[in-house]
Each structure stands twice: as C-alpha cells, then as structure tokens.
Amino acid sequence: NAGVTQTPKFQVLKTGQSMTLQCAQDMNHEYMSWYRQDPGMGLRLIHYSVGAGITDQGEVPNGYNVSRSTTEDFPLRLLSAAPSQTSVYFCASTSGASGGLLSSYEQYFGPGTRLTVT
Amino acid sequence: LAKTTQPISMDSYEGQEVNITCSHNNIATNDYITWYQQFPSQGPRFIIQGYKTKVTNEVASLFIPADRKSSTLSLPRVSLSDTAVYYCLVGYNNNDMRFGAGTRLTVKP
Numbered sequence: 001n002a003g004v005t006q007t008p009k010f011q012v013l014k015t016g017q018s019m020t021l022q023c024a025q026d027m028n029h030e031y032m033s034w035y036r037q038d039p040g041m042g043l044r045l046i047h048y049s050v051g052a053g054i055t056d057q058g059e060v061p062n063g064y065n066v067s068r069s070t071t072e073d074f075p076l077r078l079l080s081a082a083p084s085q086t087s088v089y090f091c092a093s094t095s096g097a098s099g100g101l102l103s104s105y106e107q108y109f110g111p112g113t114r115l116t117v118t
Numbered sequence: 119l120a121k122t123t124q125p126i127s128m129d130s131y132e133g134q135e136v137n138i139t140c141s142h143n144n145i146a147t148n149d150y151i152t153w154y155q156q157f158p159s160q161g162p163r164f165i166i167q168g169y170k171t172k173v174t175n176e177v178a179s180l181f182i183p184a185d186r187k188s189s190t191l192s193l194p195r196v197s198l199s200d201t202a203v204y205y206c207l208v209g210y211n212n213n214d215m216r217f218g219a220g221t222r223l224t225v226k227p
Contacts, residue, residue, distance in 0.1 A: 004161075035217075042122075042205055042217035043162070059214070090161050103209035104150045109161030 001026050004110035006091050012116045013081040021076040021113050023091030031096035031105065032074040036060065036087040037112075043090065048102055049074055081117045089113045120144060120210035124218035131226050136193045138221050140206030143187050149209030151182060151189045156203045156220070165204075166191070193223075201225045 007022045025032065033048035035058075045058030049068040063085060065077040074093075078085060090112050094105040123141040130136045142151070150169050154162035166173060168180040168189070179192040193200055206218040 040126075040219055042219040044217070045215060056213075059216070092161070101146065101149050101209040101213060101215065103152060103207050103215035104148075104167075106152070106164040106167065107154075107162075109163070111161055112159075 003027065004091055004093055004108050006089075006110035006113050008113060009111070010114050012118065013078075014118055015082060017081050018077070018079050019081065021078075021089055021091075021115070023074045023076065023110060024072050025074075025091075025093040025108070026072065027093060027095075027108065028071060029093035029095050029108070030071070031094045031102055031107075032068065033058070033092050033102060033107070034064070034066065034074070034076045035090045035092065036085075037090060038087050045102075046076065046089075050096060050102075078115075083117045085115065086117045087115060089115060120214050120216050122206055122208050122216045122218040124204075124206050124221045126219065127222040127224070129224050129226065130196055132197055133195050136196050136200075136223060136225075138191045138193075138204055138206075138223070139188055140191070140208070140218055141188045142206070142208040142210075144210055145186050146209045146211050149215075151180065151186075152207040153178070153180065153191045154205045154207065156205065162205060196223075196225045198225050198227065 034046040035043040047066040091110045092107040152167040156162040173180045181190045203220040209215040
C-alpha cells in the first residue's frame with residue numbers, strides 16, 4: 001500500500017493564480033483532511049471530509065475549496081493564491097469507523113506539499 | 119477558548135527519560151489526547167493516544183490526570199533518532215480540534 005500520497009511536492013505560484021493540490025489514499029479510509037503547517041503554529045485544519053460527497057470546514061477554511069467525489073481522492077483548490085497561503089500542506093486520512101471526532105482517530109499523513117506564493 | 123499549549127523546545131541526552139507536557143483546559147468530554155512525531159520534510163506520525171490515566175505502548179507512555187486538563191508524553195531512554203518535533207492533538211466542543219505548536223526535542227550524545 002502506498003498510504004497517503006500528495007502531489008506536487010513543491011509549487012511556486014504568483015499572487016492570483018489558481019491551483020489544485022492532489023491527495024489520494026489507498027487504505028479505504030472514510031475520513032480525509034487537509035492541514036497547513038506554519039512556523040510556530042503547529043498544524044491547522046483547513047477542511048475535512050467524513051465520506052464521499054460530504055465536506056466541512058475546519059479552523060482556517062478561507063481561500064480554499066474542497067470536494068470529495070470518491071473515497072480515495074480529496075483535492076484542495078486555491079482559487080486565487082495569496083502570499084498568506086505560503087505554507088506546507090498536509091493531507092491525512094483515518095478510518096473514522098465509529099463516527100466520532102476526527103481528533104479521536106490515528107491519522108495517517110502524506111509527505112506534504114511546500115507551496116510558495118510570490 | 120480552545121487552546122492546546124506545549125513547550126517550544128527541550129534538550130536531553132541519550133539514555134535519559136523525557137517528559138513533554140501538553141495543556142488543554144477545555145477538552146471535549148468524549149475526546150482522546152493524541153501525540154504525533156514529525157521528522158524534517160515528513161508528515162507527522164502517530165505515537166500514542168489515551169483518554170484517561172495511563173497508556174503505554176512499545177515507544178512511549180501517556181499520563182493523563184483525572185481532570186484531563188493536561189497530559190504528559192513520556193519517552194523512556196531516548197536516543198539520537200528521537201530528535202524530532204512532537205505534537206499534541208486535542209478535540210474541543212463543537213467538533214473543534216487543535217494541535218499544539220509542537221515541542222522540538224533535541225537529543226544530544
């Protein structure tokens with residue numbers, strides 16, 4: 001199993017450009033989530049999904065869109081990139097079998113995408 | 119206000135026991151406390167999780183007092199390969215969850 005994969009590994013955007021960060025998992029996990037990691041701030045939840053067709057906002061959702069059409073994939077879209085979105089982005093998945101809080105489960109993280117917006 | 123607080127950094131020597139404490143005053147009644155380890159240029163990796171009292175696995179122990187307002191990750195006999203950033207994750211009411219800012223542990227020979 002590849003686990004959680006993310007593409008690209010690195011990306012540089014100009015302000016106002018759009019792009020999609022890809023995330024895929026092959027563990028048949030129901031829950032998937034996106035985080036951003038900034039120095040001194042830990043990881044902050046952007047959006048999450050508890051199953052195909054269901055998404056919800058996390059702590060810092062502004063400027064990002066998500067959709068979940070399949071169990072395996074959970075892309076993150078930046079519609080108009082801003083310098084404040086310069087960060088490292090992590091995708092994670094977990095089984096969520098009991099339907100409880102996302103934080104109650106062991107999450108499996110991808111290797112991350114380092115995004116720079118100039 | 120949901121806030122997960124942990125020390126910014128800690129130093130230790132090989133073979134010592136390391137204890138990292140996380141504060142989480144308003145933890146949700148039904149949520150767990152989870153710790154992750156992160157090496158440079160990698161995603162975080164699950165270490166241990168607990169709800170109350172003490173949990174132990176092959177790499178760490180987690181101590182949680184009765185009031186659950188804090189928790190302590192204990193790493194026995196650390197080695198150089200334990201040098202990493204350690205994160206505490208806690209859930210709060212209204213499905214809010216917060217990672218701490220991370221504790222950078224440096225193990226010296």
